[in-house]
Amino acid sequence: MLECIYRFTVMRKIYFVIIFYFLWGGHSSIAAAPETQELIPALNTQQVIQKEAKKSQRSVDALDDETQELLTQYRLVSKVLDDLEAYNSQMRSLLADQRTEMAAVERQLDEIEVTKRGIVPLLERMVEVLEHFIALDAPFLPKERGMRVAELREMLSRADVALPEKYRRILEAYRIETEYGHTIEAYRGELHQQEVVRTVEFLRLGRTALYYLSFDAKTAGYWDRQEKRWKPLPERLHESVVQGLRIAKKQAPPDLINLPISAPQTPP
Numbered sequence: 001m002l003e004c005i006y007r008f009t010v011m012r013k014i015y016f017v018i019i020f021y022f023l024w025g026g027h028s029s030i031a032a033a034p035e036t037q038e039l040i041p042a043l044n045t046q047q048v049i050q051k052e053a054k055k056s057q058r059s060v061d062a063l064d065d066e067t068q069e070l071l072t073q074y075r076l077v078s079k080v081l082d083d084l085e086a087y088n089s090q091m092r093s094l095l096a097d098q099r100t101e102m103a104a105v106e107r108q109l110d111e112i113e114v115t116k117r118g119i120v121p122l123l124e125r126m127v128e129v130l131e132h133f134i135a136l137d138a139p140f141l142p143k144e145r146g147m148r149v150a151e152l153r154e155m156l157s158r159a160d161v162a163l164p165e166k167y168r169r170i171l172e173a174y175r176i177e178t179e180y181g182h183t184i185e186a187y188r189g190e191l192h193q194q195e196v197v198r199t200v201e202f203l204r205l206g207r208t209a210l211y212y213l214s215f216d217a218k219t220a221g222y223w224d225r226q227e228k229r230w231k232p233l234p235e236r237l238h239e240s241v242v243q244g245l246r247i248a249k250k251q252a253p254p255d256l257i258n259l260p261i262s263a264p265q266t267p268p
Contacts, residue, residue, distance in 0.1 A: 116163060120156075126170050127152045130177065138210040138223050140180075140202060141187070148173055181207045186248035193230055203244045209261045213241045225262040233260070 131149045152170055155161055185204045190197050191212055200219075203211040210223040211233070220233040220241050233241065240259050246252040 119163060119167070123166055123170055124156060126174075127156065130170075130173060133177070138204075138207065138225065140185075140204045140210050141189070143189075145177075148176070180204070184244075184248045186245045191230070201245055203241055203248060205244070205259075209259065211241050211244065211259065213238065213245065217242060222260060223262065 127149065130152070134145050134149065152173060155166055155169060183204075183206065185202075187202055187204075188199060189202055191200045191202075198214070200212045200214050203213070205211075211220065212222075212230070213220045217238055218235075220235075220238045221230045222233055223229075224231050237259060240257045243252065243255070244257050244259065247254055247257075
């Protein structure tokens, strides 16, 4: 309250001095009034106060600008932190999924190792069965079929051949053997009979029958499955073998031929 009264008094005196100055200013002969002399210190004080106020205002403005800049930086940093938190949350979820997937892959690898340990003996058994089957079958293409089994055995011991490839090649050998039962074929080969080796023409009718004919067509025979040996054919059937060879070579259309067939052995 006292401060307000003081300010009012000072301002009233300042107003009086300003009026006095305009009324009497410029006349050096007029002496200053006593009130004017008293107001000079007040005017000086007011000027100092105004200067300090301006200075304080500039400081306040500077602080306000700094505060606004800091607030902007704070908001920017807060947004960055929020984005990082969202990213970290996503990464944590992703890492958890990857750990789960890695665990599943490890289990699958363990299962694969167990499967490999079971498949390798199976493949070896398949080759043994194929070899035994060829040995019991009619003796057609013995070199080709024997070489195929030998290659399979050599392949099983190779570490550079993947397990699926080994399995595929064994199945391919089985497929070839299966196709022999659905085709006819004529080819030249060696006939081993009574310690004598000679080259003849063979006629294979699936797996049902196997015949041979000498090049001069004077000697012919067939494979007896029950006795597992070659038996001669009567001369009257030689022409049937010739006709069968022509059909197999696609030199004649399919036709009926009269040849003996060795019946499969029936169990007792």
